Amino acid sequence: MTDDSAVDPRLFQDLVPLGSLKPERQRDLARKAHLQSLAPEEFLFRQGDAADEALYLLEGELVLQDDQGKPLNAILAGQIAARHRIAHQSPRALSARCRTACRVLRVDAGLLDVMLTWDQTGTFEVQELDSAPGDSGDWMGRLLQMKTFQRVPPANLQAMFMRLQEVSAQPGEVIVKQGAEGDYFYVVVEGRCLVTREPPSGKAVRLAELESGNVFGEEALIADETRNATITALTPCRLMRLAKQDFRTLLDEPLSRRIDRNAAQARVDAGEAVWLDVRLPSEFQADSLPGSINLPLYMLRPRIGMLKTETTYVVVCDSGRRSSVAGFVLTQKGFDAYVLDGGLDGHRD
Secondary structure, eight states, rough: EEEESOOOGGGGSSSSSSGSSSHHHHHHHHHTTTEEETTTOEEETTTTOOEEEEEEEEEEEEEEETTTTEEEEEETTTTTGGGBOOSOSOOOOSSEEESEEEEEEEEEEHHHHHHHHHHHHHHOOOHHHHHHSSSSHHHEEEEEHHHHTSOOOOOHHHHHHHHOEEEEEEETTTOOOOOOOEEEEEEEEEEEEEEOOOOSSSSSSEEEETTTTTTOOOHHHHHHHHHHSSEESSOEEEEEEHHHHHHHHHHHHOOEEEEEEHHHHHHHTTOEEEEEEEEEEHHHHSSTTTTTTEOOOOHTTGGGGGGGTTSSEEOOSSSSSSHHHHHHHHHTTOOOOEEEETTTTGOOO
């Protein structure tokens, strides 16, 4: 049974890696999180299930078991193991059954990964956006919560934020006109906009209202067609826009060098490469590859001098998102770097 009550971000403080997020990111994540109560013998998840949520045990005791139902490990609320995500590789390698009544925190795994990446990269290169007037942090948080933007490679996401141009519109001003060529992608920072469409015959039809955090204009850019609706400012508006070519370039898959697990392991075993784990120290200590170096993503730029330029690095994290950023940074700095395709989650037994 899922509890509909709001999740208090203070629950995150002792949980890994939730407690490492900035307060504003924790608040954004808490709005998308849920609490769940389960009865004794009820399954939290079964082997083979998709791990689209990060799960934390807050009360009770869980048993992890294999596909034959054999108990392998027990997790008791309050212990160190309960501070970490429960068997979070996808698909789930084990099943989790409640030995007692349990209470579990469920967090969107994709959003958590985006927040971790954003926290560890954004402070270096988007300070001017963070300090923009109005509720800039709010619209950025809403944007990052959208599934569409969770699929954008983080290096591209960061560059996209940097290339956004600020524009304003007064009430009644047309921002985009139906039938016009698509030239920009827009994000509403402040204010409200009206979406209308004019049928071949008859008056304009009111379709929707847009507010802070909403986006528009992408369809014409992707399809390379004219605008299919008119957007008009209802109130004084502040918007960010991204030029058509930037939109197309930055939302494509980055030209990064990816390597599969077998090829990467062969290079490491032959002494031709070194594993570089860019997760947080707490994540690294809980589960890491033998012989790997831990250099958290947020420390990569200030401590990049500790790495050897003559060494080839295979960068790893759980999902491949943070390692994609690290691979981009390392390549830009002249290092020979590969990114483990699929991340650790895609290769755990």
